[in-house]
Amino acid sequence: GAVELGPYRHYMQKEIFEQPRAIADTLEGVQGITPDLFGDKAASVFGQIDRVLILACGTSYYSGSAARYWLESIAGIPTTVEIASEYRYRDSVPVPSTLVVTISQSGETADTLAALKHARSLGMEHTLTICNVATSAMVRECKLAYVTRAGVEIGVASTKAFTTQLAGLFLLTLTLAKVKGRLNEAQEAAHLKAMRHLPAALQSVLALEPQVMAWAEAFARKDNALFLGRGLHYPIALEGALKLKEISYIHAEAYPAGELKHGPLALVTSEMPVVVVAPHDTLLEKLKSNMQEVRARGGELYVCADADTHIQAEPGIHVIRLPEHYGALSPILHVVPLQLLAYHTACARGTDVDKPRNLAKSVTVE
Numbered sequence: 417g418a419v420e421l422g423p424y425r426h427y428m429q430k431e432i433f434e435q436p437r438a439i440a441d442t443l444e445g446v447q448g449i450t451p452d453l454f455g456d457k458a459a460s461v462f463g464q465i466d467r468v469l470i471l472a473c474g475t476s477y478y479s480g481s482a483a484r485y486w487l488e489s490i491a492g493i494p495t496t497v498e499i500a501s502e503y504r505y506r507d508s509v510p511v512p513s514t515l516v517v518t519i520s521q522s523g524e525t526a527d528t529l530a531a532l533k534h535a536r537s538l539g540m541e542h543t544l545t546i547c548n549v550a551t552s553a554m555v556r557e558c559k560l561a562y563v564t565r566a567g568v569e570i571g572v573a574s575t576k577a578f579t580t581q582l583a584g585l586f587l588l589t590l591t592l593a594k595v596k597g598r599l600n601e602a603q604e605a606a607h608l609k610a611m612r613h614l615p616a617a618l619q620s621v622l623a624l625e626p627q628v629m630a631w632a633e634a635f636a637r638k639d640n641a642l643f644l645g646r647g648l649h650y651p652i653a654l655e656g657a658l659k660l661k662e663i664s665y666i667h668a669e670a671y672p673a674g675e676l677k678h679g680p681l682a683l684v685t686s687e688m689p690v691v692v693v694a695p696h697d698t699l700l701e702k703l704k705s706n707m708q709e710v711r712a713r714g715g716e717l718y719v720c721a722d723a724d725t726h727i728q729a730e731p732g733i734h735v736i737r738l739p740e741h742y743g744a745l746s747p748i749l750h751v752v753p754l755q756l757l758a759y760h761t762a763c764a765r766g767t768d769v770d771k772p773r774n775l776a777k778s779v780t781v782e
């Protein structure tokens with residue numbers, strides 16, 4: 417039947433707030449890390465692969481881009497991520513021992529399906545999908561699958577599909593790490609415990625909505641915005657910029673913060689709000705000097721920090737502090753304020769949030 421809006425103004429807002437439940441459902445039944453989570457043939461396939469190629473479009477491409485950091489650092493597996501519409505047409509060098517991973521909310525995106533077929537035509541037979549629709553073409557076409565349980569997503573701008581994809585990709589990372597002998601029992605238990613705590617952690621991030629709404633009032637009056645992140649959170653900055661573009665029609669770009677000096681710094685004036693994804697990780701000190709470069713040019717900083725980040729609010733520096741520091745799973749929490757920022761900025765500008773102009777929920781033609 418029809419999905420009810422309940423107390424929410426838009427499906428996008430409802431879907432943002434459904435994320436604790438969506439993650440819990442996606443992880444339901446996961447007792448331990450085992451290849452079986454991905455299908456009967458997974459144990460045999462995972463034993464034969466020594467690299468990963470991720471293919472996807474749009475928001476799904478960004479979850480894949482974050483997963484690359486996990487796959488290389490935790491599982492020690494060389495990983496590349498490609499935009500499906502590029503991969504399908506370029507000459508590339510196939511490596512048969514590759515695990516080809518497609519990521520798709522709908523499982524029907526034409527470019528991603530074509531990229532999968534292209535990889536197979538080059539002799540890469542080990543295919544896996546992270547997909548939200550069990551009955552989709554993508555799940556049928558791939559040898560292995562992890563079906564996320566976000567539930568039906570109606571808003572064109574993807575939210576809960578993204579965070580559940582990240583959950584599925586983290587499970588894939590842990591599974592490959594275990595198969596490759598890089599995950600001991602204590603590490604497995606610690607990761608599983610952190611994953612099980614995600615719904616509660618997400619709930620406490622969602623409670624920051626009023627603070628994000630205050631930011632959105634300022635963003636609604638801007639024409640441009642810059643998003644910065646480093647490492648694992650660079651793809652989160654990209655996703656934050658995409659959300660803002662899609663539904664508020666504000667021109668937004670994301671950069672890895674270390675690249676600021678190679679171009680985008682020229683754009684920074686007092687008219688350029690700069691969103692910084694700033695969890696307390698090993699790159700925080702570097703990020704702080706990037707922030708000073710922005711302040712020195714009069715750019716206003718909007719910082720998503722966390723419990724352990726020592727950055728204080730002051731004139732020109734606005735800080736929203738996520739209640740917990742979340743280690744490897746931090747991207748799943750840090751994307752939420754960016755989703756809310758895009759949502760409330762779009763509401764303030766009066767755009768059609770659930771059906772932004774020129775965009776489709778699922779692009780099934782080229």
Ligand code: G6P
Nearest residue numbers: 474475476520521522525574776
């Ligand atoms: C469209 C949607 C995006 C989505 C992309 C990929 O552009 O508007 O929200 O990320 O397709 O879709 P998929 O279903 O393959 O994840």
